[in-house]
Amino acid sequence: MSLSHALLGLLSVHPRSGYELTKAFERDLGRYAWQAGHTSIYPELNRMAEAGLVEVTHEGARGARTYDVTPAGREELRTWLLTPPKQAKVRNEQVLRMFLLSALEPADALVVLHRIAEATDQGVTDLRKVREEHAEAPVTGADGFGQLAAEFGLRQYEAVRDWARWAIERLEREQGA
Amino acid sequence: MSLSHALLGLLSVHPRSGYELTKAFERDLGRYAWQAGHTSIYPELNRMAEAGLVEVTHEGARGARTYDVTPAGREELRTWLLTPPKQAKVRNEQVLRMFLLSALEPADALVVLHRIAEATDQGVTDLRKVREEHAEAPVTGADGFGQLAAEFGLRQYEAVRDWARWAIERLEREQGA
DNA sequence: CCGATACATGTCAATAGTGACATGTCGTGT
DNA sequence: ACACGACATGTCACTATTGACATGTATCGG
Incomplete structure (x- = not known):
């Protein structure tokens, strides 16, 4: 387990x-x-x-x-x-919601996407602060989490935010056309 | 559920x-x-x-x-x-492994990071193909998954890959010092 | 025609995880 | 003194999930 x-x-x-x-x-x-x-x-x-x-x-x-x-x-x-995991278990409700977005009408999907973009933008801001607080600590050892993990979370948020913006733009372009 | x-x-x-x-x-x-x-x-x-x-x-x-x-x-x-989820449930073994990397000695951590970098690089390559196959389909509707989801997965992989490379560089710099 | 393979659905016991409930302690402010 | 909130651990019934087992059907190549 x-x-x-x-x-x-x-x-x-x-x-x-x-x-x-x-x-x-x-x-x-x-x-x-x-x-x-x-x-x-x-x-x-x-x-x-x-x-x-x-x-x-x-x-x-x-x-x-x-x-x-x-x-x-x-x-x-x-x-x-x-030990390499052949196929790690994944269960992420947030990501599931993104996958299912395609099932919504464009107008509804846009509402959700805007909300995601805002929320992840906030997450990016928060984690930037965390990262700065731990900037000098070594990557492994006692304070390791503040480093690798914060950076990981930050990049994750940025990726989701950028994806949401990309999706918004695509949807709006399609609706306009 | x-x-x-x-x-x-x-x-x-x-x-x-x-x-x-x-x-x-x-x-x-x-x-x-x-x-x-x-x-x-x-x-x-x-x-x-x-x-x-x-x-x-x-x-x-x-x-x-x-x-x-x-x-x-x-x-x-x-x-x-x-309906906005206050705090969506997350359970991702892959991400857990990344968090726990800090608990390993640098040499071991580097082995794992290199493996992650390789695996995600492969994932990026695979998904680029998927994306190209579905490039013209509309974002919502019948083929929606091929679009939003593929793009999401792609950006996710890229983020993890870049993070792994960043972590490798940091670790190597620390070990050298 | 036969065997392998993919198709297609199911049960059931065991395990894992959640939410509600229960209990008690220590420190702080009033 | 006392109330309150954070500290600290626990049980238990219920629900969700997995893995092993079970069963039968088209299809395709040889």
């Missing part, structure tokens, strides 16, 4: 509690890559601890347990990342 | 059998937007027929049933597409 690998990845950057992991999913990971709520994260952490992939290294206030990756977990993550 | 809307979208382009829908998922939709196998498609079609969103318009050889969208189904699809 991918969720366990996502958790291993986050923990290998630095140890965290389930609660903090949940927030990480809400913030970055869940937006672009893989969403999960605390109701799947906590049970999964327990399963992984039992399997020896992670371990509790510290118990803090309010019953908080800090998890860290074990050597076995690190090896599992590395193997997974280095 | 998104699967039903995906089916409505495909059927609204032109009527098809469950088998043909399954192939459509294997070919385009499932690659970029929403994957589903025949074991979820057939039961879903039956549910949707019962709900009056689709209907069987023709029975062919080998028990094949051609489904078409009803007016109610068309309205449902339109409403869904025009």
Whole structure:
């Protein structure tokens, strides 16, 4: 399952509690890559601890347990990342909507496209800020996500925005003709 | 559920059998937007027929049933597409792998990045062909998918490829330093 | 005519994931 | 003192999804 690998990845950057992991999913990971709520994260952490992939290294206030990756977990993550996925699972409602746009009448499609263009434009603006904040950190290691991920998200947004504008122009040209 | 809307979208382009829908998922939709196998498609079609969103318009050889969208189904699809999703569900294993790249040692990360760059480069080449084949068709209507979707996939691949190259360069520069 | 292959649909058990509900703690402001 | 919000973890019923298994039919090449 991918969720366990996502958790291993986050923990290998630095140890965290389930609660903090949940927030990480809400913030970055869940937006672009893989969403999960605390109701799947906590049970999964327990399963992984039992399997020896992670371990509790510290118990803090309010019953908080800090998890860290074990050597076995690190090896599992590395193997997974280095193993080529024949056909990775994709499930993106946003992209689905774009595919289905062709089913709408041009006037309706234009409404949706304009909304997409605006939303992605906002996303680009937001991520530019994030990128600047992390500009000097090294790409791998403790702050890696702020780098590779932000840049990835940024380029993703730009691509969608440009596509939406292209589609708008094409549709308007067709309607005019 | 998104699967039903995906089916409505495909059927609204032109009527098809469950088998043909399954192939459509294997070919385009499932690659970029929403994957589903025949074991979820057939039961879903039956549910949707019962709900009056689709209907069987023709029975062919080998028990094949051609489904078409009803007016109610068309309205449902339109409403869904025009209703803004606050926070669409995302689950993309490929993107997850990219996020987790930071957890690898630079040498390992470079191996993966090179593989991504190659694979997406191939994807770009393939989709350019698709785009040229459909260059004259109108953007909405019967052949819409070949247009908006191909262009979207193309730009998506290009963005990932360029990102991978950017990441490779950054990593190599860091390692050299 | 026979065998392979693509066509075509289905069930069912197991797994994964969501949303509603439940419980308790610590710190901060009033 | 106390209320409130963020912290922190959990269960459980329900729904969605997958993979294994099952079944039968046209078509095409040899």
